[in-house]
Amino acid sequence: MRKTVLLVGTGLIGGSIALAIRREHDVFIYGYDINIEQVEKALSLQVIDEVVTDLKSPAENADLIILASPVEETKKIMKMITNYSLKEDVIITDVGSTKRDIMSLANQLWNGDVTFVGGHPMAGSHKTGVESAKAHLFENAFYVLTPQKTTPYEKIEQLKQWLKGTNSKFLVLDAEEHDYITGAVSHFPHIIAAALVKQVKKHSDRNPFISMLAAGGFRDITRIASSSPKMWKDIVKQNRDHLLRLLDDWIMEMRNVKSILESDENGKAIARYFQEAKDFRDTMPVRVKGAIPSYYDLYVDVVDHPGAIAKITTILAENEISITNINIIEAREGLLGVLQISFQTEEHRIAARTLLEQNGYQTY
Numbered sequence: 364m365r366k367t368v369l370l371v372g373t374g375l376i377g378g379s380i381a382l383a384i385r386r387e388h389d390v391f392i393y394g395y396d397i398n399i400e401q402v403e404k405a406l407s408l409q410v411i412d413e414v415v416t417d418l419k420s421p422a423e424n425a426d427l428i429i430l431a432s433p434v435e436e437t438k439k440i441m442k443m444i445t446n447y448s449l450k451e452d453v454i455i456t457d458v459g460s461t462k463r464d465i466m467s468l469a470n471q472l473w474n475g476d477v478t479f480v481g482g483h484p485m486a487g488s489h490k491t492g493v494e495s496a497k498a499h500l501f502e503n504a505f506y507v508l509t510p511q512k513t514t515p516y517e518k519i520e521q522l523k524q525w526l527k528g529t530n531s532k533f534l535v536l537d538a539e540e541h542d543y544i545t546g547a548v549s550h551f552p553h554i555i556a557a558a559l560v561k562q563v564k565k566h567s568d569r570n571p572f573i574s575m576l577a578a579g580g581f582r583d584i585t586r587i588a589s590s591s592p593k594m595w596k597d598i599v600k601q602n603r604d605h606l607l608r609l610l611d612d613w614i615m616e617m618r619n620v621k622s623i624l625e626s627d628e629n630g631k632a633i634a635r636y637f638q639e640a641k642d643f644r645d646t647m648p649v650r651v652k653g654a655i656p657s658y659y660d661l662y663v664d665v666v667d668h669p670g671a672i673a674k675i676t677t678i679l680a681e682n683e684i685s686i687t688n689i690n691i692i693e694a695r696e697g698l699l700g701v702l703q704i705s706f707q708t709e710e711h712r713i714a715a716r717t718l719l720e721q722n723g724y725q726t727y
């Protein structure tokens with residue numbers, strides 16, 4: 364029989380999960396969002412099958428409920444749906460970037476009577492909204508699950524089956540451990556990215572050339588500062604204690620860097636510092652989802668002459684490599700800049716890179 368899913372929060376992550384579920388299951392998906400434009404867009408993109416404006420009836424009919432709103436909102440929705448007469452074998456899951464508060468609330472609301480398994484796909488984007496949703500967003504990424512102590516093993520397996528189309532790698536973690544880890548590798552870097560942008564803003568008020576000269580390095584390290592402030596406000600609120608400890612560590616680290624710079628006459632100590640960072644960074648799974656990058660982007664240097672972009676797109680089209688997005692980053696005054704091309708898959712990105720390099724383009 365056709366199963367029913369209720370998706371609450373039809374944005375980037377909710378939309379991507381819904382599309383991934385459709386890959387493997389014949390389902391009817393109800394969509395609910397406080398932003399009516401978003402949920403209607405989700406309907407027109409066939410991410411969902413029906414828009415609902417009240418949660419009760421679709422929640423009571425659902426075999427799977429996915430909560431994909433910002434994490435403070437998710438807690439409010441959990442409190443709402445606890446009042447409904449849900450199906451006995453329903454599974455409720457969420458996609459929030461923090462897990463401790465949500466699991467602690469789940470433990471208060473449902474103690475073995477309803478299955479709630481926390482979830483967090485470790486891939487995403489600074490982009491928001493269902494228009495950026497993709498069925499393959501989580502391919503090869505880790506997908507953390509945080510079951511309750513009372514959750515039977517087979518329920519976790521059922522949820523994995525529901526999420527099979529994400530093609531992600533499931534990892535069961537304790538909620539506290541999850542927040543410690545993601546605090547270090549996701550939430551804290553977000554604060555640093557925002558702080559860097561704010562530092563540059565201060566300087567650019569004094570010297571307008573600063574913004575103009577910000578190039579690839581600045582772009583790479585600050586991309587995530589363009590993410591949704593609402594989503595990140597909620598994450599930081601729920602992981603405040605870990606983040607405060609990480610900030611103390613960071614301040615100590617910066618003091619260490621400062622003292623190296625003050626005393627390192629021949630540059631040996633700072634070279635060692637960079638080498639140690641590079642050695643560890645190079646062991647990390649770069650180009651694997653969950654680390655770097657979330658979209659299959661290729662950057663190509665282009666010079667300013669007529670038809671430069673058309674030439675590149677023609678080379679790709681002739682080799683049947685489709686582009687999902689193309690964007691010019693005007694990083695250099697007077698020149699066209701850098702072309703950012705997004706692809707559907709890593710294979711397309713690699714093939715495009717090889718082709719363009721064979722044609723004399725510099726890519727990275």
Ligand SMILES: NC(=O)c1ccc[n+]([C@@H]2O[C@H](COP(=O)([O-])OP(=O)(O)OC[C@H]3O[C@@H](n4cnc5c(N)ncnc54)[C@H](O)[C@@H]3O)[C@@H](O)[C@H]2O)c1
Binds near residue numbers: 489
């Ligand atoms: N963006 C990422 O990289 C990423 C990755 C993994 C997990 N997450 C988590 O996924 C969740 C959603 O983030 P997103 O990136 O999809 O953001 P998004 O802004 O694209 O989507 C969130 C949607 O939730 C809706 N919403 C807000 N409050 C609501 C409420 N009370 N009821 C119903 N809908 C509501 C918004 O209108 C929006 O459409 C967040 O909890 C976030 O922590 C995000």
Ligand SMILES: O=C(O)C(=O)C[C@]1(C(=O)O)C=C[C@@H](O)C=C1
Binds near residue numbers: 459
């Ligand atoms: O790629 C991005 O833009 C992200 O920030 C994605 C990212 C992260 O890698 O930190 C952000 C929050 C999520 O909970 C999971 C993934």
